[in-house]
Amino acid sequence: MLTIGPNEFILKADLMVSLRGLFRGSLLAASLIASLPAFAEKVVVTDVLGRKVEVEAPVQRVILGEGRQMYFVAALDKDAPFKRVVGWRDDLSKADPDSYKAYLARYPEIAKIPSFGGMKEGAFDIEQAIALKPDVLFLNVEAKVASDEASLVEKLASVGIPVAYVDFREKPFENTEPSMRLIGKLFGKEAIAEDFIAFRAAEIAKITDRLAKVQNLKKPVVMMERAGGFSDDCCMSFGKENFGKMVEIAGGRNLAADLIPGTFGTVNAEAVVAANPEVVIITGGNWGAYVPGGAWVGLGPGNDMVEARRKLAALAMRPAFAQTQAVKNGRVHAVWHQFYNSPYQFVAIQEIATWLHPELFKDIDASATLKTLHERFLPLPYEPGYWVTVERQ
Incomplete structure (x- = not known):
């Protein structure tokens, strides 16, 4: 019969205690790392106009060139939809007051978010935007002409603020998916963006697949x-x-x-x-x-x-x-x-x-x-x- 002497028993016990301590320490370190915010790094994305845009991501501070861009922000930041928004255009409360009131009731802090006039109306305050120190400004493609006339992209670039164009209005069936992927990458929410894109595609396919099987469709x-x-x-x-x-x-x-x-x-x-x-x-x-x-x-x-x-x-x-x-x-x-x-x-x-x-x-x-x-x-x-x-x- 194999016997273990007292010295060997003590050594084995000490080893087990040390391993348990190491394991607990590893778990604690892992949990601390997981709780820390992701470190920002320079990424290059291509917006829907084909522009290469360099941004430090994941972004923490964004300006929405249109308040209704909350439709895509909310889909990616469900748990805290306004956590990144440091400024927005003043259109959501006017063009979709019902959604605005619903958000306001749940997130009363949005009443204090600085607002801007429209780019096409010449009411966008560039100096105010710079003062808010955003990591990125999102603009809809229909604002391109007005932003070019105001040299907005160049002025913001001179102080290190990038502009990315997205589109859900002019050519939504060409640009919705790339827009969501771009935003998902900048938010560090790529998996959620892909999940949304897949859900959207599957729901459209419920219609198109069935129509494709109908002969001589009227x-x-x-x-x-x-x-x-x-x-x-x-x-x-x-x-x-x-x-x-x-x-x-x-x-x-x-x-x-x-x-x-x-x-x-x-x-x-x-x-x-x-x-x-x-x-x-x-x-x-x-x-x-x-x-x-x-x-x-x-x-x-x-x-x-x-x-x-x-x-x-x-x-x-x-x-x-x-x-x-x-x-x-x-x-x-x-x-x-x-x-x-x-x-x-x-x-x-x-x-x-x-x-x-x-x-x-x-x-x-x-x-x-x-x-x-x-x-x-x-x-x-x-x-x-x-x-x-x-x-x-």
Whole structure:
């Protein structure tokens, strides 16, 4: 029988104690390292305009050239969506007051975030931006002309502040994914960005894959009116991009596709009457800050659907629409305008698809998709109010 002497026993016991101490020390060191913020390092990213931009990442301080860029910030920084935001344009509270109020109720500190006017309006305060010492300024591509005229990029570069252009509005189906990847890299949230991109692609594929299997698909002609009721004019619309593209992806024919050369434009009422669209879709939002008491359809989180439906019915009776197939057959709808300027366009595509091909997509529930988006990626709970249909006459 093998025996262990007292000296050997003591040595083994000391060794075990030492190993336990080393293990505990390693765990403590690992936990301390994990709790420390990631060290910033220079990274080079390519923005949606093809510009090489050098930034110290992960960024800790950002300025949003548009307040509605919170739509993408929130999707990446769900737990603390405003932790990096040191300045933003003042448009979220005006263009989407319902979302702003919801954020304000949960994060009251946002009332103190310094705000700017718009770049295109010449109201962006460069000196104020420099004083905030951001790690990066995000601008939408539509601000490029105005920023060039103001030499903004050069002025900020001279004090070490980089500018990165993103796009969810002009060519969203070309630029949403690269924009999210760029922002994810700068935030140190690449995995979340890829998760979001995969979720978005899968939800769009639920529509496109099914449409691709239909032989001789009949695509209804759709009049997509932009911000109906915002003014007395009719009819602002979309060309081959943005909501115009969403209509095509959802299996429709955008009436204005060949009438508007760019992303945004106007179709005269006579052209709408002549085309006799089978479906009319109007974008709506809460624009009380711009047009108090206007005829616009109030849509967005928590809005009054009875009032929205009443306003939509009134807009449907304008001369451009009153005698169309769409009105006669009860195929007049409204959808939240801000889907046009966020990475959430896939939700609108699903709802539009159910309007254009109700039998083909009777199992598609865009509300459920929007709820899942909120649960997985967004800091606020889901509230209904993003679309409405007029009662059949």
